Amino acid sequence: MTTSTAPYADLTGPTLARRIMTAPTAGPLAALVLACAFFSLATDQFLSGGNFSLIIQQVMVVGTLAIGQTLIILTAGIDLSCGAVMAFGSIMIAKMAAEGTVPPLVAIALGLAVCAGFGLVNGLLVKLIPLPPFIVTLGMLNVAFALTHIYSKEQTVADLPSQLTFLGNTFPLGGTDVTYGSLVALALFAVFAHLLSSTSWGRHVYALGNSSEAARLNGVRIGRLTIGLYALAGVVYGIAALLLVSRTGVGDPQAGQTDNLDSITAVVLGGTSLFGGRGSVLGSLIGALIVGVFRNGLQLMGVASIYQTLITGVLVILAVTVDQISRKRTR
């Protein structure tokens, strides 16, 4: 009987050191650090505040999409429509604001609402009929893609009001120019990291991804939770649309075509399981940064484009190998 009344060693939770070692993001982080170390040695230009600021700017759009993608993947879903929804949102915001149909801030609000609407429709189809997320979001990808081109008449929208491009402006931080948009993206990561790890809602998301039947039997309202998640992911894509517009300074109907695969890659590189229930948004941030660092570093090294593709392929596999090895060691 001694075992049962003895205090549990870990009643107070794991120690900080153990927490860092066993954190699911430890592996991706190790891969990121290794990559940075390598490129710092290989090129002179890599290791500078300006270059890091640049990398963050370059990955912030895909990174933000990866937040929404993480939400969906945690529920064992997948979202192929994220890039197309973002493209539609960005062209809508840009066009309405540039043509002066509505004030810029209203345009932004409408853009977010439309993106949320796409997400909502995804969620309803996935949950109510129910249909496989892969097919629903594939269909929505085509729909949003076509609507983007029909609505924009293939025209890039330039000359945007300053409210739309404000997030692309920079301010100095310790000698480096940082864009406001980068801050918004990082803040968004912080918010969702908090929501997922420290609130009831987050617990329910993980439970749903673990086993939707178990979650249901425990009284989690999985229907509204799922639908809400897809809609929320839509809002996040809307924010990504705004970041995109502010970064490029135009509304571009061509945007986002490879972003669905890129965002899924970031999520998976970050250690989130495609089978749901395991992972974190911080992992996805690290995943997005890993890809960004590869692209930036290889280019700084002057590797020819086609070899960049080749090497990126190998490096992506190496990055998850590092993750896998670090998991085995701490187990």
Added chain:
Amino acid sequence: MTTSTAPYADLTGPTLARRIMTAPTAGPLAALVLACAFFSLATDQFLSGGNFSLIIQQVMVVGTLAIGQTLIILTAGIDLSCGAVMAFGSIMIAKMAAEGTVPPLVAIALGLAVCAGFGLVNGLLVKLIPLPPFIVTLGMLNVAFALTHIYSKEQTVADLPSQLTFLGNTFPLGGTDVTYGSLVALALFAVFAHLLSSTSWGRHVYALGNSSEAARLNGVRIGRLTIGLYALAGVVYGIAALLLVSRTGVGDPQAGQTDNLDSITAVVLGGTSLFGGRGSVLGSLIGALIVGVFRNGLQLMGVASIYQTLITGVLVILAVTVDQISRKRTR
């Protein structure tokens, strides 16, 4: 005690009628039939042997890729590299044969072997380290893509020997011209349908996809089974490469770039679960045909291409809805 000794109602297996109604392919088939019926009414040119022969030719490459993709997805994996591996195989076969380095048949054999090699590497990485299939095949996609362009020096290879294009030739069948390649693809479907449904190996594949742990505990050698499956999928991609070369008459380094998503779409439309263990190659054939029929029918109707994209998106969602509804009804 009467219940236990009473003969089971279904000892002899389900009746044929019930088998057809509850077959997992019944839903996709219903969607396909509905689509055909619609286009037959909407355009005059749809309902003809020649047009059907055409559709089969158009989907046979993606359909063949979908066979390999089905194998991988049945194990709860995913293969993003299939199109790129096929492209590499096709350019290799074409180039070696056209330049006369080796006799055409040897070129074909080498091409198949190289594709199998790619699959084998995928399988080894997925199983031995182990790494997530998504990332492994994404990395391999980049590697194969880059190698294709490096090896081909971006040049399309024309003037192929007749052994390579033979499968593109037609023979009359009931007044319709049918290509030999279509027959090869259909035969391949039949072979794999047989292997999966009626052999030990097929049972093991499904068991592995259901729960690799349960399969392992039951003595299925899941390591070699998985690795073998990836290698076999590679061989199938090699056959797809040959079909592609014979259909287009050239070796084209640009081939296959969207075929990974297209083949996954065919598999999922065919009712196979992305979580593994449930599905069939015949479903994937039907899935590929559904997409082919949509494209062909909309083109015959003269729908503008951007609206084709829009409508295809909606139709794909409708197709799985039909599947879902038909499942509910027969349950």
Added chain:
Amino acid sequence: GSGSKGSTAAGSSGGTVKVGLITKTDTNPFFVKMKEGAQKAAQEDGVTLTTAAGKFDGDNAGQIAAIENMVASGVKGILITPSDSKAILPAIKKARDKGVLVIALDSPTDPQDGTDALFATDNKKAGELIGQYAKAAMAGKPAKIATLDLAPGVAVGQLRHDGFLAGFGVAAGDPSIVCSQDTGGDQAKGQTAMENCLQKAPDINLVYTINEPAALGAYTALKAKGREKDVLIVSVDGGCTGTQAVKDGKIAATSQQYPMLMAEKGVKAVADFAKTGTKASGYTDTGVTLISDTPQTGVDSKDTGFGLTNCWG
């Protein structure tokens, strides 16, 4: 055109004549403009236009399927911008064997007589023009060149790139080319590529871009570094947004092409074929014009006023 129904076979006298237009993609404004030109011409000539496109630049299989489906739907002629100059030939041959007139737009097949006729601009020449322009504009300054290209293995990108280098007078691999990156012709990717190029070689002073969206992306990146004034950007395409950017001084010069013209001529040729049975043939150059507001001696160019009246999108 509403009466697409009822025209069963090509050449049946009663039904409307159908013309197919197959572009490389659906989404590039260049091809969208081409479709508009074709639509306008189709209305004037009383023929029905159907369109199709590849899924990406280089999607040969998609174009083949489109040709087959169009032939099945009974078109009289097909206008195509081939994604791949060789790979499309067998499919075109099958269509031509069935009596369909096939005309290549924008870029040729290889060999060029794979199609009945070719209405195109010379992409290599377009590159050469901006290369020559850049050479003159640099006025002997040592050049540090960045090239923002299209994608591996796409002929248009290769021709323009090669043309630019030839016009500028450097060989591929010359040390003055300090950074080369694929952008897919996309503005955001162009921006990212330029940012990284500047990180690598901050003293870049000449940027060649595959098209104006990539050029504008490069401009945004340069502006963020305060370098937009002292770096020369040259581009190809001549879309309205791009020409406007030349006018605004963001891009120094661009080679303007005329997709609408190609399409209009193509549709007319098919309509003629339907009426008279004579097939168009040979190569018709639809021309390329260098557009710049800062002309350089020794290089012919027109100003943006001309450019904007003749631009296509």
Added chain:
Amino acid sequence: MMSTQTPTPVLQARGLVKRYGHVTAIDGADFDLLPGEVLAVIGDNGAGKSSLIKALTGAVTPDEGEIRLNGEVIRFNGPQDARCHGIETVYQDLAVAASMDIASNMFLGRELRRPGPLGSVLRMLDKKRMREEAAEHMADLKIGLRSLTQPVETLSGGQRQAVAVARAVAWARSVVVMDEPTAALGVKESGQVLDLIRRVRDKGLPVVLISHNMPHVFEIADRIHVHRMGRRAALIKPGDYSMSEVVAIMTGALTVDEDGGGTVVADAEAAKAAGIGTN
């Protein structure tokens, strides 16, 4: 047995039917749970016990039949409805979230928030308190645990079952339903669960206990609901019958008289095999 005047049942069902394809899992089942009683539900494997309680707790929607809670007809739209009415269930397959730890599972759907603005504004969970309370509940069951933070998928079969039992008991306000709660438990741990059930009953809550363990059933049940081939075959008091008679009823060797009390041999041979003389 139902001839005497009884109080309104807490949970009652009449004529429940649930079909899965060509399998009829519930075939016109009745059910009555009186206030404050421990009702054992017994029956052969595949008799439909789990299906019955799934229907009673909103986890499955019956095709036919009606359910009453405290005398009023009710329709549960999912398990959370039943939970809102204070009904807690231990399902046979436990329904735990595999990758989450014990505390997260125990508080799933009713997490505790931190006091103050951290909880009300930032909605932060009070992980420490949840862990402590979970530890207390688990200690109640005297389950040997070597770590509280490991994911439940790595727990032993019995440990996992204990988590589900502790959770249900901790939260129930009107009815506790347990589907074979001691199946994977050791002798000592099973004893603790029986104790727990007694304590719950002493608080006035009725308990439904599905079990194959006849000694347990006879030790703790106030009444026994015998389920057979998808419906209730008998509703008896344990004192009125011997264990082997009850087993014989379960297997169909005996049937209970319509007017209560006696049994009738339905299958003489089977009854003999079960050790029952003809009475």
Added chain:
Amino acid sequence: MMSTQTPTPVLQARGLVKRYGHVTAIDGADFDLLPGEVLAVIGDNGAGKSSLIKALTGAVTPDEGEIRLNGEVIRFNGPQDARCHGIETVYQDLAVAASMDIASNMFLGRELRRPGPLGSVLRMLDKKRMREEAAEHMADLKIGLRSLTQPVETLSGGQRQAVAVARAVAWARSVVVMDEPTAALGVKESGQVLDLIRRVRDKGLPVVLISHNMPHVFEIADRIHVHRMGRRAALIKPGDYSMSEVVAIMTGALTVDEDGGGTVVADAEAAKAAGIGTN
């Protein structure tokens, strides 16, 4: 207990250790299975019984220690190795393929082929024969089944367990290991499994039976291996001790003398609670 001359054990282990992170599931465990005996393995929840038999059947590779089969040191590279040596196991979590039917599960890994070229060339499975044989094996256990072709994921808990038990018994050639095979089974069905175990033993195969059901254990076991906190606490004959003594050993209230025979009170209070006077 081990002082008398014994034949070479069929399956033997010394000093097995298996750690998972900071949890030590097996902590220097010994194990001996003699020819033709039924060896019961009992112990508290989380004592490490399942981990032990997983290590013995190749499902898990122990970190330390050695395993002997018929006296020879052996290393299993996965469960299929153990199966090749005729060892069949019913795992606690059953290890069935959810979407496949009973026959497919029962014949998983040793499917029957059709006679003639259909089997040898086309390698076609003899589905009908597999279904028939599966039906026979299930009938042996007298499990009520309403359909043979439904996926096992839709079976009741007991039905699913019966599939796993029938499978192991059908195939074993040297050892049968069963981890709580009757946990989800009804009274009648449990009896059938005990019968089956006896029949297996009578064929000369030794059986390892993990169970929490003391009456079952005392009814059928030739020897009892008591597992406690990751290692063997005692190896006894059921006749030598009473049921409550064995339970006391299991919970640590009593310990067994090194030189066999007697017991020593380790925890007087606990022993009292377990109903054992000091002896």
